[in-house]
Every structure is written in C-alpha cells, then in structure tokens.
Amino acid sequence: MPSAIEQLVKILKLERQQGANNRAVVGGLRAYSATWSMQAYEQARRPEQRRLVDELTSLMRGYDDIGERERRLQIVNYMLDRVTGRVQPPTEREVFEAGDAAKQPPPTAQSTPKPVAPTETPAHESRPPKSEMPADPREQAAREQPAQPRPPRQDRRDRAEQTHDQGRREERRNKQDRPRGEQQRREGGPNRPDRGQHGKQQHDRHDQQRPRGGDEGDLSFDVSDPIEVLHTGQLDIPTEIRLARPPRSPRPNVDPEAATDIMRGLRASVETVRGIGPKMVESLANLNVHTIEDMLALLPRRYDDYTRLTSISRLVPTQNTTVIATVRRSELKAIKSKRKDLWVEFYDGTGTLHVTFFGQHYLSRTFQPSTQFVLHGRVTAFRGQPQMTNPEWEQIDPENLRQIGIVPIYPLTEGISGRTMRRLMRDTVTYWAERLPDYMPVTVLERTDLADLGWAIKNLHFPEGHDHLAHARNRYVFDELLLMQLSILATRREWQSTPAEPLPVDDGFMDEFIASVFPYSLTTAQQRAIADIRHDAAKPIPMNRLLQGDVGSGKTAVAISAMILAFANGKQAALMAPTGILAEQHYRSISRQLEATPGDRKPHVALLTSALSAADKRAVIAGLADGSIDIVIGTHAVIEEGVTFQNLGLAVIDEQHRFGVQQRGRLRGKGLNPHVLVMTATPIPRTLALTLFADLDLTVLDEMPPGRTPIDTYIIPDVKRERMYRFVEEQLEQGRQAFIVHPLVEASETIEAASAVEEYERLSQVFYRYRVGLLHGKMRPAEKDDIMGAFSHGEIDVLVTTSVAEVGVDVPNANVIIIEGANRFGLAQLHQFRGRVGRGQHKSTCFLVPDADTPESEARLKALTETTDGFKLAEIDWQQRGAGDLIGTRQSGRSKLQLLHAMVPHLVDMAQREARTLFEEDPYLTLPEHRLLAERVAMLYDPEIDVS
Ligand code: ADP
Numbered sequence: 001m002p003s004a005i006e007q008l009v010k011i012l013k014l015e016r017q018q019g020a021n022n023r024a025v026v027g028g029l030r031a032y033s034a035t036w037s038m039q040a041y042e043q044a045r046r047p048e049q050r051r052l053v054d055e056l057t058s059l060m061r062g063y064d065d066i067g068e069r070e071r072r073l074q075i076v077n078y079m080l081d082r083v084t085g086r087v088q089p090p091t092e093r094e095v096f097e098a099g100d101a102a103k104q105p106p107p108t109a110q111s112t113p114k115p116v117a118p119t120e121t122p123a124h125e126s127r128p129p130k131s132e133m134p135a136d137p138r139e140q141a142a143r144e145q146p147a148q149p150r151p152p153r154q155d156r157r158d159r160a161e162q163t164h165d166q167g168r169r170e171e172r173r174n175k176q177d178r179p180r181g182e183q184q185r186r187e188g189g190p191n192r193p194d195r196g197q198h199g200k201q202q203h204d205r206h207d208q209q210r211p212r213g214g215d216e217g218d219l220s221f222d223v224s225d226p227i228e229v230l231h232t233g234q235l236d237i238p239t240e241i242r243l244a245r246p247p248r249s250p251r252p253n254v255d256p257e258a259a260t261d262i263m264r265g266l267r268a269s270v271e272t273v274r275g276i277g278p279k280m281v282e283s284l285a286n287l288n289v290h291t292i293e294d295m296l297a298l299l300p301r302r303y304d305d306y307t308r309l310t311s312i313s314r315l316v317p318t319q320n321t322t323v324i325a326t327v328r329r330s331e332l333k334a335i336k337s338k339r340k341d342l343w344v345e346f347y348d349g350t351g352t353l354h355v356t357f358f359g360q361h362y363l364s365r366t367f368q369p370s371t372q373f374v375l376h377g378r379v380t381a382f383r384g385q386p387q388m389t390n391p392e393w394e395q396i397d398p399e400n401l402r403q404i405g406i407v408p409i410y411p412l413t414e415g416i417s418g419r420t421m422r423r424l425m426r427d428t429v430t431y432w433a434e435r436l437p438d439y440m441p442v443t444v445l446e447r448t449d450l451a452d453l454g455w456a457i458k459n460l461h462f463p464e465g466h467d468h469l470a471h472a473r474n475r476y477v478f479d480e481l482l483l484m485q486l487s488i489l490a491t492r493r494e495w496q497s498t499p500a501e502p503l504p505v506d507d508g509f510m511d512e513f514i515a516s517v518f519p520y521s522l523t524t525a526q527q528r529a530i531a532d533i534r535h536d537a538a539k540p541i542p543m544n545r546l547l548q549g550d551v552g553s554g555k556t557a558v559a560i561s562a563m564i565l566a567f568a569n570g571k572q573a574a575l576m577a578p579t580g581i582l583a584e585q586h587y588r589s590i591s592r593q594l595e596a597t598p599g600d601r602k603p604h605v606a607l608l609t610s611a612l613s614a615a616d617k618r619a620v621i622a623g624l625a626d627g628s629i630d631i632v633i634g635t636h637a638v639i640e641e642g643v644t645f646q647n648l649g650l651a652v653i654d655e656q657h658r659f660g661v662q663q664r665g666r667l668r669g670k671g672l673n674p675h676v677l678v679m680t681a682t683p684i685p686r687t688l689a690l691t692l693f694a695d696l697d698l699t700v701l702d703e704m705p706p707g708r709t710p711i712d713t714y715i716i717p718d719v720k721r722e723r724m725y726r727f728v729e730e731q732l733e734q735g736r737q738a739f740i741v742h743p744l745v746e747a748s749e750t751i752e753a754a755s756a757v758e759e760y761e762r763l764s765q766v767f768y769r770y771r772v773g774l775l776h777g778k779m780r781p782a783e784k785d786d787i788m789g790a791f792s793h794g795e796i797d798v799l800v801t802t803s804v805a806e807v808g809v810d811v812p813n814a815n816v817i818i819i820e821g822a823n824r825f826g827l828a829q830l831h832q833f834r835g836r837v838g839r840g841q842h843k844s845t846c847f848l849v850p851d852a853d854t855p856e857s858e859a860r861l862k863a864l865t866e867t868t869d870g871f872k873l874a875e876i877d878w879q880q881r882g883a884g885d886l887i888g889t890r891q892s893g894r895s896k897l898q899l900l901h902a903m904v905p906h907l908v909d910m911a912q913r914e915a916r917t918l919f920e921e922d923p924y925l926t927l928p929e930h931r932l933l934a935e936r937v938a939m940l941y942d943p944e945i946d947v948s
C-alpha cells in the first residue's frame, strides 16, 4: 500500500497548495479515486491498511460534490493527517459511515473514545483565533445543513469550557519553552492531534465539531459533515522537526582501557556484521569498505526527503530532482545500428515524465508497468514535456514510505541494493552509535557546542530531521579536520626534530642577485616571500613553506631566489614540476636567467625527465651524485627514483598541493632533510590552507606584477553561441590560439572521454578551417605531451580539453578560452581555467557558457566578470558552497576528507583553533582526558600502529 499512499500524499499536498480547486489531478479526485483505490488495495497487506484505503477512497469519491473551498481544504488536511498517522483511524463503524458521508449526513457520533495520544500539538498554536477564521466549520455546517437542528447543550458547553481553555493555554505556553524534539518524544510523536480519551478536558471551541473526540454519552452532538469531526489546522507534513542545538548527554564513565578496546573494534572486518556473508564482503570491498570503520564512514551520497518530493507537474527544467512515479509503459528504441535505448513513461497522478535510459535496454524487465520507482536526475523539457535521461533509480522500498522521512541514499555496487545497504547500515549504525565511546574531550565539545559522537553518527546516516543532519555533519567535519590536523602537527614535530642545513645569505648578495637576474623589479609581495624563505632557511629546522600565488603572480622568480640560497651555500637545489613539458619550460627559462648570476661561478642547471635519452639521464644522475650539478629541474621522479644527491639543501615543488610526508620520509632515508618550498596557484582561503596544511607555513603572493590587462570575461547564453564562435574565428584569423574547455561532469572517466571526443568532433566542424586538437585525461602521458607540444608550438589552433589540469603548459599566444558548463564549477576553479589565457601581450577573452540559466548560477558567474582576484573568488566559493570546489579531488596527503561541501568557514576556523589549543596544551596527547583522542588519531593516521 505505501506507494499508492505516497502518490496520494503528493497529490493532496498539491491540491492544498493550489487552493483546493480540485485540479491536482486531471479529472478531479473522484475520477482518480477509482484507479487509486485499485492500486492501493493491491498494495495493502494489513486489514488496517485496507480500512485506510476505504476511508480515503470514499472521501475522494465525495470530494467533487463539495462546493465550499474551505471544506475541501479540510478534507484534504484530514486525509493527509490520516495518511501520516497524525489522526488515528476511526472505528470500523465510523469508516463505514464516513464512506458515504459526502452524500448523506452521518449519524450522530456515539463512538467510544479512542486510545489516542492525548495532547494538543504546538502546530495548533499557529491557527488563527476563531474570530479570524475565514469560515467557521460549524457555521458552514449550519449553512449547508439547515435542516439539522443544533444540539441544545452546546451553548452550555461553550461556557463551561472557556475555563478549560485558559488552563490549556497555560499548559501550552509552558510547553513552548521546551525544545520541540523533547516535547515530541514525550508525546509519542509529532503533531498528534488532540483527539481521544482526554477529550473531556481538552476541547477548545473546535472540539464541539469533533464529537468523536470523546464525550461519551454526549450524544446530542449533531454533526452534519464528516469533516467536522476531523482534525483541521495542520498545514505541513510532517512539521519540520526543528533542533536549534544538538542535544548533549552526560558522558558515561567508561574505563579508558575498555573504551579503547571498543573503539578498536571498529577495525573488525565487516564480516562480523550479522547478515554480511563472503559475497557481500566482496561487494563492499568494491566500495572500499572493509572494516566497520569504513562502513560507518560510507556516507550517504544524498538524502531523499520523501515528504518533500516534487510532483511531476511541478518539475523545473535543469534542476536535479527526485520524484516518485509509477511506470505506465516502456519501449525499446533502436538508435543508429547497435545501441538500444529504453524509453519509459512514468506518471504520478499529476503528470507524466518521460525517461530515456541510453543503451540500457536490459532494464526493460525492471521497469514493469505499475511498479513504482524513485528517480533522481536532471530534468529537461522537450516540447513542454518533462524528461530525464539516465536518472538514478531505485525501486520503491516500502520501508522508506512506512517511516516517511529522510532516506539516505548510499553509494552502491554490484551485488548490493539500496534496500540491503540501508538495512546493513541501520543495524551497524544502531549498534555502534550506542557503544562507541566519544573520543573528543568534553571540554572541546563544550567550547564548540557540537553533538555527541553517537548521536552524530546516527543522524548522519538516518537523520531525524534536517537540523539533525546539519548538526551531525558539523560534528563529522569538525572531527575530520581536527584529527587530520593533530596528526599533521605530530608529524611536523617529528620531522622538524631532524635538523636541516641552514642556508644563510647576506643582503648584499641577495640584492645583487635579484638586480642582475630579473629584468624587472620584484613586487612587494615577491620581496616579502623571499624574506620569509630566507628567514626559514637560515635556521637549522627544515623549512616547510607554502607559497600561494595566483597564476602570473611571479612565483618562479621566488623559486629561483630560494634555490640560489642553496647554491650560495654550496648546496644543491631541485625544482619539481607536475609534468615533463612544464619542467622543460621551467628549465629553459630558469637556466637562461641564471646565466646572469653575479660572480664567476654560475650555477650548473640540468633537466631530468623521462623524455631524456638513457645516456643523458645517466649523465645527470651522475652529476647530481658527485655534486657537479647545482640545480636540477624535473618531475617528481627527481627525488623518488634511484637519484642520489651529493647535498640537497632545498627543494621546490611547483603546482603540487602538498609535499607529502612520504616524500620527506624517502628523502630522509637518503640522509636528506632539505628545506621545502611548495608553490600553488590554487587560491585557498588562509584559514582553510592553514588547516589542511597544518604543517606548512604560509606565504601569499597577493599582488600581481604591473602592466597586466585584465581578461575580458563574458557569460554567454546559448543563443549567443554562434556569435562567440565568430569572435574566436576572428582571433584565430589573426594568428591567435584558443582553448575550449569541456569540463567533465560524468562519474566515469570513460564516459567523460567519450563525451570529450564527441565535443571534439563537433568543434572540428565548427572550426573546420583551423587545426583542432583534443586533450583528455584518458590519454597516455606521452600522447598528452605531444598534443601540448603541438599546441605550444602553434601547430594546433584550437585545443579542446577536458580539464585544464591536463594543460601543464604556458601558451602566451592563446588569448581566448571558452568554458562550457561553467555553472557547474567553483569560481576559484573557473578562475584557474581563465588563467590559461592572458599570459602574452594579446588582449584576452574568457567566455563562460553555462548549461543552465538559473538566477543563482548567473549571479555566481557574474562575480567572475567583476573580479580577477582569485582569493576573493575562493572566499565567495567557500561561503557559498563549502570547501568542495577549493579542495576538489586533489586531497591533501593521507587524509580522505569527506563532506567538503559542509566544510564551511566557521567550522574550519573552530577546528584549527581547537587543534592548536590541544597541541599547545598537550603536544603528545598524554593527559588522561586526551588518551582516547590520541588513540583515535593513531588509528586513523598511523598505519604502523597495529591496533588489531
Ligand atoms: P606564476 O606565478 O604563474 O608561476 P610566473 O612566475 O610564470 O608566474 O610569472 C609570470 C610572468 O610574469 C613571467 O613572464 C615573469 O617573467 C613575469 N614577472 C614575474 N615577476 C614580475 C615582476 N615583478 N614584474 C614584472 N613581471 C614579472
């Protein structure tokens, strides 16, 4: 039964929204009742479910005949209340009577009182006072049923109950002071109507219209309409369960040893969970879930709130939406030669939705007529008809409907259905949420006002309400950040305990070097960065500094100045670039600049990449080992493979997010602990950077060298596409080059590559007079290098690419970039894309082409047309979308942070403060109240600790 019920709920809500004009379903509720009841009957299993179907059907049947809008609204509300269990079922007799109610007045109420939860609900309070009610149901009743005499005792009761009312109001006021959640628990559920055996004490004036609510023996009530015996006034289902602050329970006193043992139990295999056999273990392994810990960390991809699902008639194109709908029919459609697509028509009583599953003909057996599904995907419209393509789908799980609420949607894999996963999760979560000791010191939770661990785990997986979910997420994000920082800080302390060679230089040397090597004067920001580096490197503690600077801010000059510190001290330096091509580019420009080094001895600079011939490579490796090479420029392999340095004093890593602990470990294994400078063009707001890279000190180049013309940036609606292409052609005609970024959004790389190829073919036709090239992530590195080389030598005019991360090369002649699907990306990321142009003397242009034109995306993109400050854009992103766009998939070091979108500024700030406080107070976390925390950090971050 539940799925038909769910459909009805959607219709009823729509009906209510539309002002009860009987338009929610085509043909009206009466017409719909026939089909509905058939379907509902099929699904009903228990007798009380069948009774509910009967009751609802008869109400629907009578609905069309009711003239008064107010009364229709009451019926709708009542039906919703019944469906959601807010109103208890009437007795069988009542059902029978109500069934014909719309046609004939029901007999006077004389039913027995029903055992119903007793209390008034807070929702009632929002009801306008009686006098303001647009239509008093009682008066309506009187109007519509003039023949019905009024019960003589009513007036007397009215009077008598005024005093009662006052008492109740008092009571309500008291209740209001309590948090809603608590109140609901006390009352056995949200929004229980005030019907039932306590009727006698609780009538307000409304109750006069509800003789069934009690008053045994008070048979004189004359109810002319079934609705008047019904509950009215509830407006939303279910009323949102609000929770301003997370509840905190007193910490149970658990023996620390025992607590540690329990926590270590998280390391147990998932096989220990009841219901998980060897097959399931394999399936879960595909999701990277091996232990209980992994299982609890497998967070829902999204949550479907069944009470807030959209009905088909209200779908909005371009939005990602979830609907529940029934299959009406399906059809296989053969496209071209071999691909067969499945086309399915769904309906939900408010409209039809056409869904195409490309190439998934085998699903035709799944999408059988009359079965119900939850569909999630992007809505498009074709001739006004809503459509979805390859949506996510799941057959309705009656369980979800029974407990209407927020349903977690987990990542799935072969062999595990959504339903199974939820069941396993529920068991695991329930068990562990109760037992897992909270490792976070109470003082920290007190300062931060965050939720208890068990509560957070429970609500992260099975949220009781939207607020609950938010609090649970906050705790989760905070923990991730805090634990990660503690581990990073500990590691930092560790490697700082091995000394580094100090690299002091005097001001005279440095000034002369800068004056001779750079043909321009350094910006103040560059000078500051160099001063920071000199300061660090002069100490016997290894430097670990992050240099953040927008594209074009002049990081290379800073890197050169850093490397010269090593050279000046008779030590070697290395610079590592992410790609061979970029290394080559750096090698050419740096070795040229260093020829101007003052003094007799010029640094000997060498290039080391995989592209070198074996003999050349051998020569470089020999030179590094014997110290005849002073500066080596190459890829990361420089420090990783069988390369030994005579004396590596300083390493620069360009465009790498993090110089991993592992790399440092490897260097140390070679007896080296160089100063390290990491450079990145990804603008990350300061607090976030300090948190994610807690072991790095931060310098920001917040100033651009003078004389840069800003890149003109435009948002291009689809209709202006042709004009944009013509503009690009004009530039190509003048000998310029263009990037067209077709960023990938599909989950699978293979699909991505395919769509990039398709786009490439299309663009080859658009720009048929020019040479068009394609670069995507699925290509082999050598292939990529070839394409990039060709583009940078001007042998390709238009480069179609899936991500600019692939383009590790500077092409000053390229002055146009088109970014497709721009609305899907973070501003900081778009800013990075845009930074591919504007590197030469030509005026550059950036076109942002959104594939959805919502006001929000437009407003967001507008920021790009207005500012060129990457950090400002990153801040906006962070405020609006959390840290996801800023960190992306390039995660830092060992941690796999989840919930990046929930990583908002105040949480990061809090986690950073708390981590530093803890670290200062108790750097080794040895205090008794920190022991469990230390254990947790070790469990998560130290693979060498065997906690099994
Ligand atoms: P990025 O930070 O993106 O690595 P680069 O170091 O490649 O930037 O510098 C970009 C361009 O700006 C280079 O051509 C470089 O020569 C030039 N440049 C760097 N610093 C200055 C400066 N202080 N004044 C003028 N031009 C500069």
Ligand code: MG
Residues within 6 Å of the ligand: 555, 556
């Ligand atoms: Mg650079």
